[in-house]
Amino acid sequence: MNADTSSGVERFDAVVIGAGVSGLYQLYRLRELGLEVRVYERGGGVGGTWYWNRYPGARFDSESYSYAYSFSDELLEEWEWSEHFAAQPETLRYLEFVADKFELRRDIRFDMTMTGAHWQEAAREWEIFFADGSRVYARFLITAIGGFATPTLPAIEGRDSYAGEAYHTAQWPHRPVDFAGKRVAVIGTGATGVQVIQEVAKTAATLSVFQRQPNWCAPLLNRPITPEEQRRIKAGYKQIFALCNETFAGFMHQSDRRNAVEVSAEEREALFEKLYGEPGFGIWMANFRDVMIDARANALLSDFIARKIRSRVNDPAIAEKLIPTNHGFGTRRVPLETNYYEVYNQPNVRLVDLRETPILRMAPSGIVTTAGAFDFDLIVFATGFDAVTGGYSRLDLRGAGGRRLVDKWAEGPRTFLGLLHEGFPNLVTLVGPHNAATFCNMPRCIEQNVEWVTRLLARLRAQGRTRIEPTPAAEDEWTAHVLDGAARMLLTKVDSWFNGVNRNVAGRDVRRFQLYANGLPTYRRRCEEVAAQDYAGTVIA
Ligand code: NAP
Numbered sequence: 058m059n060a061d062t063s064s065g066v067e068r069f070d071a072v073v074i075g076a077g078v079s080g081l082y083q084l085y086r087l088r089e090l091g092l093e094v095r096v097y098e099r100g101g102g103v104g105g106t107w108y109w110n111r112y113p114g115a116r117f118d119s120e121s122y123s124y125a126y127s128f129s130d131e132l133l134e135e136w137e138w139s140e141h142f143a144a145q146p147e148t149l150r151y152l153e154f155v156a157d158k159f160e161l162r163r164d165i166r167f168d169m170t171m172t173g174a175h176w177q178e179a180a181r182e183w184e185i186f187f188a189d190g191s192r193v194y195a196r197f198l199i200t201a202i203g204g205f206a207t208p209t210l211p212a213i214e215g216r217d218s219y220a221g222e223a224y225h226t227a228q229w230p231h232r233p234v235d236f237a238g239k240r241v242a243v244i245g246t247g248a249t250g251v252q253v254i255q256e257v258a259k260t261a262a263t264l265s266v267f268q269r270q271p272n273w274c275a276p277l278l279n280r281p282i283t284p285e286e287q288r289r290i291k292a293g294y295k296q297i298f299a300l301c302n303e304t305f306a307g308f309m310h311q312s313d314r315r316n317a318v319e320v321s322a323e324e325r326e327a328l329f330e331k332l333y334g335e336p337g338f339g340i341w342m343a344n345f346r347d348v349m350i351d352a353r354a355n356a357l358l359s360d361f362i363a364r365k366i367r368s369r370v371n372d373p374a375i376a377e378k379l380i381p382t383n384h385g386f387g388t389r390r391v392p393l394e395t396n397y398y399e400v401y402n403q404p405n406v407r408l409v410d411l412r413e414t415p416i417l418r419m420a421p422s423g424i425v426t427t428a429g430a431f432d433f434d435l436i437v438f439a440t441g442f443d444a445v446t447g448g449y450s451r452l453d454l455r456g457a458g459g460r461r462l463v464d465k466w467a468e469g470p471r472t473f474l475g476l477l478h479e480g481f482p483n484l485v486t487l488v489g490p491h492n493a494a495t496f497c498n499m500p501r502c503i504e505q506n507v508e509w510v511t512r513l514l515a516r517l518r519a520q521g522r523t524r525i526e527p528t529p530a531a532e533d534e535w536t537a538h539v540l541d542g543a544a545r546m547l548l549t550k551v552d553s554w555f556n557g558v559n560r561n562v563a564g565r566d567v568r569r570f571q572l573y574a575n576g577l578p579t580y581r582r583r584c585e586e587v588a589a590q591d592y593a594g595t596v597i598a
Contacts, residue, residue, distance in 0.1 A: 115252055
């Protein structure tokens with residue numbers, strides 16, 4: 058298998074779509090294998106999510122050193138994180154550093170938007186189409202588009218009539234945006250909205266936060282890494298990655314083996330208090346093991362967080378508006394915050410509760426709610442994404458016999474390991490739906506995904522095989538495993554992108570679970586078993 062340009066047509070062993078954390082690593086590994094690989098990237102640079110999401114306040118919710126690639130000791134030694142939770146510019150610099158260090162850019166084409174791909178059975182290859190009208194061919198098509206490839210604007214009447222400055226957080230300009238002296242609105246209070254609100258409140262003349270549903274937020278407690286900590290981090294990388302690989306979602310936080318409903322009130326309060334005072338996702342990931350599955354346990358934790366919110370917001374009526382009442386703590390993605398609740402004590406900040414006064418429409422000068430018209434100089438849309446499967450539904454992906462992936466997934470995703478697809482030979486979806494990487498400290502799962510795929514391609518190559526496809530039975534079994542595991546989790550009972558709900562997108566109002574909630578260790582074990590049984594559940598030809 059080789060790149061063939063003799064006929065003016067480019068042919069590759071593998072084409073990877075996306076030059077973010079997963080695409081960069083997949084390129085590195087497949088090149089090492091001796092394959093001809095080309096990466097196509099929609100953006101003008103590497104970084105994926107960290108290239109696009111350059112809104113003020115964007116930063117890790119993972120400990121920086123747990124997010125780093127683990128595959129190169131040299132890289133681990135050379136790179137130094139400045140903060141426990143690095144901000145977006147630093148993460149982008151890191152990924153640029155990785156691309157330069159391993160000379161990855163020479164096999165990446167930027168500003169190339171893939172629009173679709175059709176499987177050609179006779180030639181056993183994918184014909185891949187781009188927005189500029191060009192096409193290439195590849196034996197394997199590996200999507201590395203992440204879970205957040207498709208930002209969504211709010212479906213509000215008259216949205217495009219607004220005449221002031223307006224930005225979606227994931228399409229942020231590459232120049233500085235100044236909020237000073239401006240009347241600013243932020244729509245959305247998810248993990249992104251919370252980060253941007255904290256930052257904008259510092260300089261805007263006025264900030265109006267349009268909140269449809271509050272989320273349960275917890276303190277990030279970021280700080281610089283001291284030289285002594287730096288030394289310990291570098292000496293301890295092996296243990297950090299080993300710990301992450303043992304935990305449910307690849308973070309440095311291991312769940313407490315006790316049940317919240319079985320311990321005394323004092324013991325319970327002590328753990329809640331301890332975790333609330335510690336940095337990062339411990340309050341979500343290192344809590345009592347029943348808080349994500351037992352509604353009584355979850356109510357105890359939610360009540361604790363509600364008390365914290367009341368203690369931090371001066372106006373009791375505003376505090377109540379900031380406390381979720383329709384879902385429990387951790388059943389949607391927990392935004393991590395730095396003085397988020399205190400922002401609402403500032404005189405320049407106003408909370409608009411859209412449950413009381415819904416938005417009627419947008420107008421050239423601002424936003425009209427049932428309480429009246431508000432004029433703004435700048436509006437930030439922190440309104441999220443058509444997450445996970447949404448990135449695929451915009452692509453014209455057609456498998457064997459011209460079958461479309463959107464049709465296959467019409468009732469929800471069906472996959473094998475979240476990586477391979479019956480009817481779509483040689484299509485590999487890194488971070489795909491029903492893949493552990495969707496609910497994970499991403500690089501930990503991405504490395505697992507990439508290494509598994511690399512071994513598979515090496516095996517096919519060694520035996521001169523050119524086609525792999527999972528069986529319908531293997532896909533049925535995997536889908537049942539994913540959905541059975543999720544059924545016990547409280548997070549499947551709530552509207553969120555976890556369940557594919559996005560009311561700004563037609564047809565996305567039905568809950569269809571898109572993640573993998575059996576945990577990274579189980580996922581890893583299942584993938585290993587499949588490989589050890591010579592890719593049982595697939596047909597290799
Ligand atoms: P999101 O969680 O989907 O939040 C979107 C927000 O916009 C919600 O508050 C939603 O309200 C609101 N919204 C959407 N449409 C609206 C409308 N028409 N009118 C009013 N409000 C509307 O999206 P996100 O905050 O961008 O986060 C997405 C994911 O990205 C996160 O869950 C996380 O996985 C990832 N992320 C990671 C980091 C990090 O690691 N540091 C940071 C940011 C984001 P409703 O809740 O009522 O729908």
